[in-house]
Amino acid sequence: MEYLPLLSGSKEKVSPSIKKILPSLEEVSLKLWNVLNIKQKESEELDEEGSTVKPWKPEFKKMMSLKYFVSLLLSLFAQLDVMNDKCKIRSLKCLLRTYYDCIDVNNLELGIQVKEYVEKLCAYYDINELGKEEKDFYETLKLEFLILDMQSSLLSKNISMAKFYENKANIVDKCSTMKPENVFNICRTLYNEGLKLYNEEQYYDSHYFLQRCYLILEKMNKFKDSTAESKIKVSTLIMLAKCCMKINSEESFIEASKLLKLLQLNENKEIEVLKLQIELADHQKLVNSEAENLIMKTVITISSGVEILKQIMVVLNAYSGKRPTTAKNCLFYVFTNKIDFQNQKFREIIESYLISLLWIVTSQLKAESSLEKLNVAKTILEVGDRKLTFELSIDSANCLVIMLWSLGKKKMKEENFQEALQWFECCFVRFLNKSKETQQDTIGKIQRSILQCCLKLHDNGTFENTLKDMSELSKKNPITLYYRYVNMLENHGKEIDKDVVLELLTALAQFNDSRTINLLALCVVESKNYIDSSCYDKDQPFLDEPLKQAITELLNKCNTVGKKSCDPLVFVALRASVYIHGKSFENGFKKGDPKSLSLENVEMIEKSVDQFLYFAKENRKGNNVIDINNDIEWFSSTCFNYGLLLLKNNIFDIRGVKLFACTHRLIGSFDETDEEIRNKFLKWKCKSTVFQSFCERELIRQDSDHLKEKWTEIRARNQMVAEQIETAQNDKEYKDLRFQSILLINESWIICNEWTSLIKRIKYMNKYGKSYTEDNQEINAMVENIFDQTPEDDTKERDAMIRVIDTIFVERGFKSEFCVGTRMLFKWLHLMLTKMIENAACEDKQLCYIRMFQEILAGTPSDGADRLKDFEIEWLAGVCWNKGIEIILRSKASTETADDEDVGMEDSFFNDDKEASAATVADPGRSMPGGNGLPWCEVAIAISGFSSGELQCAGMKSLLAKLVRESAVSGGFSASGKNPQPER
Numbered sequence: 001m002e003y004l005p006l007l008s009g010s011k012e013k014v015s016p017s018i019k020k021i022l023p024s025l026e027e028v029s030l031k032l033w034n035v036l037n038i039k040q041k042e043s044e045e046l047d048e049e050g051s052t053v054k055p056w057k058p059e060f061k062k063m064m065s066l067k068y069f070v071s072l073l074l075s076l077f078a079q080l081d082v083m084n085d086k087c088k089i090r091s092l093k094c095l096l097r098t099y100y101d102c103i104d105v106n107n108l109e110l111g112i113q114v115k116e117y118v119e120k121l122c123a124y125y126d127i128n129e130l131g132k133e134e135k136d137f138y139e140t141l142k143l144e145f146l147i148l149d150m151q152s153s154l155l156s157k158n159i160s161m162a163k164f165y166e167n168k169a170n171i172v173d174k175c176s177t178m179k180p181e182n183v184f185n186i187c188r189t190l191y192n193e194g195l196k197l198y199n200e201e202q203y204y205d206s207h208y209f210l211q212r213c214y215l216i217l218e219k220m221n222k223f224k225d226s227t228a229e230s231k232i233k234v235s236t237l238i239m240l241a242k243c244c245m246k247i248n249s250e251e252s253f254i255e256a257s258k259l260l261k262l263l264q265l266n267e268n269k270e271i272e273v274l275k276l277q278i279e280l281a282d283h284q285k286l287v288n289s290e291a292e293n294l295i296m297k298t299v300i301t302i303s304s305g306v307e308i309l310k311q312i313m314v315v316l317n318a319y320s321g322k323r324p325t326t327a328k329n330c331l332f333y334v335f336t337n338k339i340d341f342q343n344q345k346f347r348e349i350i351e352s353y354l355i356s357l358l359w360i361v362t363s364q365l366k367a368e369s370s371l372e373k374l375n376v377a378k379t380i381l382e383v384g385d386r387k388l389t390f391e392l393s394i395d396s397a398n399c400l401v402i403m404l405w406s407l408g409k410k411k412m413k414e415e416n417f418q419e420a421l422q423w424f425e426c427c428f429v430r431f432l433n434k435s436k437e438t439q440q441d442t443i444g445k446i447q448r449s450i451l452q453c454c455l456k457l458h459d460n461g462t463f464e465n466t467l468k469d470m471s472e473l474s475k476k477n478p479i480t481l482y483y484r485y486v487n488m489l490e491n492h493g494k495e496i497d498k499d500v501v502l503e504l505l506t507a508l509a510q511f512n513d514s515r516t517i518n519l520l521a522l523c524v525v526e527s528k529n530y531i532d533s534s535c536y537d538k539d540q541p542f543l544d545e546p547l548k549q550a551i552t553e554l555l556n557k558c559n560t561v562g563k564k565s566c567d568p569l570v571f572v573a574l575r576a577s578v579y580i581h582g583k584s585f586e587n588g589f590k591k592g593d594p595k596s597l598s599l600e601n602v603e604m605i606e607k608s609v610d611q612f613l614y615f616a617k618e619n620r621k622g623n624n625v626i627d628i629n630n631d632i633e634w635f636s637s638t639c640f641n642y643g644l645l646l647l648k649n650n651i652f653d654i655r656g657v658k659l660f661a662c663t664h665r666l667i668g669s670f671d672e673t674d675e676e677i678r679n680k681f682l683k684w685k686c687k688s689t690v691f692q693s694f695c696e697r698e699l700i701r702q703d704s705d706h707l708k709e710k711w712t713e714i715r716a717r718n719q720m721v722a723e724q725i726e727t728a729q730n731d732k733e734y735k736d737l738r739f740q741s742i743l744l745i746n747e748s749w750i751i752c753n754e755w756t757s758l759i760k761r762i763k764y765m766n767k768y769g770k771s772y773t774e775d776n777q778e779i780n781a782m783v784e785n786i787f788d789q790t791p792e793d794d795t796k797e798r799d800a801m802i803r804v805i806d807t808i809f810v811e812r813g814f815k816s817e818f819c820v821g822t823r824m825l826f827k828w829l830h831l832m833l834t835k836m837i838e839n840a841a842c843e844d845k846q847l848c849y850i851r852m853f854q855e856i857l858a859g860t861p862s863d864g865a866d867r868l869k870d871f872e873i874e875w876l877a878g879v880c881w882n883k884g885i886e887i888i889l890r891s892k893a894s895t896e897t898a899d900d901e902d903v904g905m906e907d908s909f910f911n912d913d914k915e916a917s918a919a920t921v922a923d924p925g926r927s928m929p930g931g932n933g934l935p936w937c938e939v940a941i942a943i944s945g946f947s948s949g950e951l952q953c954a955g956m957k958s959l960l961a962k963l964v965r966e967s968a969v970s971g972g973f974s975a976s977g978k979n980p981q982p983e984r
Contacts, residue, residue: 029073033094036067040101064102064110071095071114075121085134092121092141096148103152111152118145140182143169147186154193159205166190172215183220184229187213191236198243207243210236237263238272245279256280264301271311274298278319292326299330304338309349313356324364331357332380341387351396354384358400362407370411370419374426377404381429388431398442401427405446412449417456424450444474451483460491481508482519486526574608574615578635581605582642589649602655605642609635609662616669629670629677636666636681640688647691652698660692686721686737693718693744708752715748739774743781750785755800758782762807772819779812780824787831802842805832814852822860825853826868826876833879843887843932850880850939857946870947877944881956884936891933 040063074091095118102111122142130138146169153162175183194210197203214236217229237259244256257280263273277298281291302308312334320327335353340346361377368376392400408423427446433439447470454463467475467484474480485504488496508519581601588601612635619626643659646652667685670678693714700710718741725738749757762782765775786801813820813828829849836842860867937960944953 029070029077033067033070033074036063036070039063064098064105064107067094067098067101068110068114071098072117075117085131088125088130089134089137089141092118092125092138095121096141096145099145099148099152103148103155106155108152108156115149115152140178143171143174143178143186144182147171147189151189151193154196159197159202162193163205163208166209166212172212172219175216175219180220183216184232187216187229187232187236190216191232191239194236194239194243198239198246201246203243203246207240207247210240210243214240234263234268234270238270238276241276241280245276245283248283253280253284260298264297266301268301269303269305269308271302271308271315274302274312274315278315282322288323288326291323292329295326296330296333299334304340306345306349309334309338309346310352313349313352317356317360320360320364324360324366325368328357328360328365328376331360336383336387341389344390347390350388351392354380354392355396355399355403358403362403370416374419374422377423377426381426381432385429385431392431394439397432397439401432401439401442401446405442405449408446408449412453412456415456417453421450421453421457421459421462424453440471440473444470444477444480447474448477448479448483451480451487455483455486455490458490460487463487476507478508478511478516478519482522485523489526574612575631575634578605578608578638581608582638585642586645589645599655602642602658605639606658606662609639609666613665613669620671632666632670633681636663636670636684639663639666640684643688643691647694652695654695654699656695657692657699660688660695663688664692682724683733683737686725686734686741689717689721690737690740690744693741697744697747711748711751715745718742718744718748735774739778742778746778746782747785750782750789753797753800755797755804758804759807762804762812766811766818776818776820776824779808779820780827783808783828783831787835798839802845806845809849809852814849814856822856822866822868825856826872829853829876833876837879837883843883847932847935847939850876850943854939854942857943868946873943873947877940877947877953877956879940880936880943881940884933884938884940887933887936889933 071091071094074087074094078087078091095114099111099114099118102108102114122145125138129135146165150162150165150169153159153165171183171186175186190209190213194206194208194213197206197209214233217233217236220229241256241259241263244252244259256276260273260277260280263270274295277295281294286294299312302312313331316327316331331353335350335357339350339353341350357380358377361373361380365373365376404423404426408420408427411417411420411423424446427433427443433443447466450466451463454460454466463483467480470480481504485501485508488500488504505523508516508523581604585601585605612631616628616632619628639659639662643656643663646656646659664685667681667688670681696710696714700707721741722738722745725734725741746758746761749755749761762779765778783805786804809828812818813825832846832849836846857868857873937956941953941956941960944956947953
């Protein structure tokens, strides 16, 4: 600002030295300006709506100072280069751009400085002549400066100053002398500010700027042929109308009405006009006819493009909740007058309008009588049938039919069967049924509804005519059969043909779902009603026999399959039998009914499956082979799920064995080439084998007769499972199944004392194992089973078992490459010591294992998840100590009588709740050591050193030292751990 005095003396001569640097000053200024602009554009981003986003606003605010500085440099150059008017205009443009950026990022403090300088510069240029071209451009820049002042005032929430600057700019009067593109930019600014104020709920101020925008647009005739200008003009009128609606006064409603009439003068594509007209009609609380008149005029002026027609439909559909008749009439007008039925582009619109019109008629019209609605629906369908030149899509046709059918069903519930019949008949308009082959299911449902209405209306003629029009498939539908049966009873009196009755009942009995059973029950009720009626001849009870014969045969076969036959009726009965007994079985769990859980239900399912398997076998022998794979899947999945239900309730007995055995046999009869389906059935088969083995294992535990034979059978089946899965898809379920089958095989070897096979299995895993985690889990389960089956008297078997244990520990457990965790090893040692600590024959091996475990324990991180708990370490140390003392006393027993005092450590604290209790340390001071007891004591001391509670270790050391002194034993061990004073 210091060089502003230069402005007053701008005509004075410039020194040569200054002239010399002028080009450099301009060049540097322009380069710096361009660099700043490039940086600005590179940093700007577009949001989802296409608006510019400046994520670097804090930096941009700092950059404004640089842009201001550059603008000042250019301004300085312009003052020094007296004859260069273009440079003056350029510097002013830069200043205005800087001012605009300050407003854009809300840097008002710097913006005020720029504004003040521009005002002084403009005051200077106002009294100093510029060239004609520059003068015109200068006036435009001054106008732009006033617009920026207006924007700055709006940003500062100073609406009155914004209006002042807008009024001072006098754009309405000056716009005719300005370039159209500049005027358009000003209009866009005014529109945006009006829109912003509208969104901020400042409706009066928004109205002011929007009105100014519209006035400018009106004066610029050049905009009429421009799409962009025309669009902003329409948008401005719409926003003005919205403001009037929000102002909510009598005057504003009158103005809004005028604005909407302006919009109706020419065709437009703005759906907002229709929305506003609807809103205005609601605000003015017009009667239906007046509202419809206004809305219809708007609809008429809206263009007939595909997209705008879609929007009209959406708006009128929503409006149908308030004025359904108006919405329906307007939609119908569009449907009949604005849609090009010859143009394929309108196909979707035509279908949508038909659906909307019928939807309003069937669900939205409340005041009209049902008969009036029926007549309107018929009119719509007639117009559609007359104008449509193409076939409706299946989905659209079905949608229309379902709406008509649903209203007919509603009338049936209201017991208005005559009117329901007319709604159903509407479903058979020609254009709705051009694709009969693909609509058989829907048509059949409607025809059955018509039959039901005819029964209620006793209209036998319509009933028979409808029956003639039905397809063969619909005639065989169980509901159709039932309606035919009822119609025969009601309309044929004593002339009923018992052969026809038997034919109907037999046909009905061939279906296998629960609905069929219900329909049969209804037939019995209708027959009883007929027998009670006056039409029934009590001397010739001809209906009893066919009814009894048909139903008895079905129900008997549902409960008892007595003959081996492949008759389809037997097959239906078999499936029903499985369903009935299975449901009874399933409900037994829900109700806690032990009778429903009886073995009889399972045996009935088993017999049904046997009969079905015979049917499947006979079916494959015939010439007309029926594809029964879906039925096999149903039977097998049902048996499997009922078996699974037992397992989920912890029931492992003969019922589970039978159900899983049925599943296994059913899958064996499956014949399918599709690999994916075969894989699914293989998985079922493997699961049923494994689950059956679980149940058999529990039965063997209850009854040990023929134990080896039973376990051999279990092993053989599970070996097949393991082999099948070995080559099958390697997913998690298969891995789990194979793992369970191998566990069962291993268990069978253990129980059958086949120790050699077990050792081979272990060595195989050690050599070829693919997953240490899974193999270790298998070994872990093997160890548990081994110690559960420890031979007591058979020395040969016990020695063989010890060889297996030795193989597990030496060749697997203590080798780091197999990654057996410390806790798992401890578990194995715990099982071994619990079961075999008293076995003197394997004391050396046990001591060896414990020493090896001691080394692993030493290498286990103290803060790792695999680290043993203190009470577990103390338990192991206590067992070792007590074993050592026991051996010492045992060796001394041949010469002395053992002391009555309790010498040892309690090991009973290794219990479920894992509460560690201090072990009682025996005092062997008066006992003479002997045998191999000392090493056990040494390892006990070493192991106890790993516990955080070191009192036990100290006590052991003290007692062992006393023992050594008294027995004159020297050296031979080194105690580990700290040595605190024992607790008194």
